[in-house]
Amino acid sequence: MPALGVHNRGLGSWPARRAAMSPDRPALLFGDEVTTYAQLLDRIARLASQLSSRGVRPGDRVAYLGPNHPAFVETMFAAHLLGAVFVPLNFRLAGPEVDYMLRHSGATALVHAPGSTFSERPDAVVEVGDAYENWLEAAGEPAAIDVPVDPDDVALILYTSGTTGRPKGATLTHANVVWNCFNLLVGVDVASDEVTLIGAPLFHVAALNQCLLPTFLKGGRSVIMPSWDVESALDLIARHRITWMFGVSAMFAGLARSPRWPGADLSSVRSVMSGGASVPEALIAAYQARGLTFCQGYGMTETAPGATFLEARESVEHIGSAGLPVFFADVRCVRPDLTDTEIGEPGEVLVRGPNVTPGYWNDPQATRDAFTDGGWFRSGDIARFDAGGHLHVVDRVKDMYISGGENVYPAEVEAVLFEHPSVAEAAVVGVPDPTWGEVGRAFVVPLPGAALQADSVRDFLTPRLAKYKLPVYVDVVTALPRTGSGKVRKADLRSRPFPPDFSEGSSHA
Incomplete structure (x- = not known):
């Protein structure tokens, strides 16, 4: 097993730390393939060795393009082991859109799924499948890698959805991600025996930072779906005794409207969690009627993503609320003149905390525009606080x-x-x-x-x-x-x- 270094203080040190604590515990399940923490560390170290031999250095950008797959996790941690920046790309985009992100990020390496569409060719490119496995095999016994990484170094460039104009590359530091995990673990009782269903796309911040990484940190098991499918999800929940999952409103609506829903075996599920948009109360009630704990949160890519969270104990009494500000962040609602709104008065959400992005990749103007004096991040979302301090998301500023x-x-x-x-x-x-x-x-x-x-x-x-x-x-x-x-x-x-x-x-x- 590769030795644990002492100079990498970022996410790249996690695989070795977790493998030292629970080497034989399953880390990932994909189809019928189980990967233990020790096996995952070995694969990550081999990939890092190959990327290093192809010239990847600290600060370089390593991209991944493809559906959910264990290679996504391996590429991310291998990049971080080398002190590089991981750039997960939306595989559903058209070729020119992917090319823009590869150029904009300046990616020097790309791991991609078969059939991916792109024209830009970074220095190192490998396709997931036989070529990827041969690459890992050719690395031989990986040497110890201990590249200095500071918590404030950039770990991720996550391109925003691009619902208007060119997408921006939101940067998240290693510290941003760690503090988000702290906030999540304060609000959710993630256990070491957690079996987490990863059905949402991992290139999106919620599936990655709210589910996979906290589960990894606790030594749980992530069951990875290549893509969301209602019938497959119900099968996996029953077969693997899923305990926890994240989804957006459309995913949970699809489950609740399946003909199998009334008789589905959901007995293992401790809680479900949603975010990304307001969830209709009628949908939440459908889950509560099945005896499930439905927790909502509010956040965005730039807050890594958690800004508020509704804990399980409050999920019934405060149905429809996005919860209270997470433990290590502050949230305000303000008027256009940036004065605080009154209780019940809608205003723009501002967030400040150690989980908040330092800015956008190679876009100083967008970075300046995103913050107020005092370091408050402007979300562009409209919400209101109730008398108990719970946040109720109303809408996007641009959608009003x-x-x-x-x-x-x-x-x-x-x-x-x-x-x-x-x-x-x-x-x-x-x-x-x-x-x-x-x-x-x-x-x-x-x-x-x-x-x-x-x-x-x-x-x-x-x-x-x-x-x-x-x-x-x-x-x-x-x-x-x-x-x-x-x-x-x-x-x-x-x-x-x-x-x-x-x-x-x-x-x-």
């Missing part, structure tokens, strides 16, 4: 629209739409209107086999929402456009043309 002088938060309308018995998913955007300035346009996805008419949707909303909040237009669609992390691409919805005469699947009030 003004209709007849009134602020409309689409997330509020979407939550009501979700309560419709025939609606599977919904998204609302503001569109120009000559009379009111902007009005709402709702896109709704019906449940399989359900007949859904635009007029019936509006009739459902009318007694439940103020008149100015009612969408003027309703589109019945088969699916919503989403980013790789599962967020709805609202910019795509805003740009959609209206159907001829707006008569097919839509109506105008």
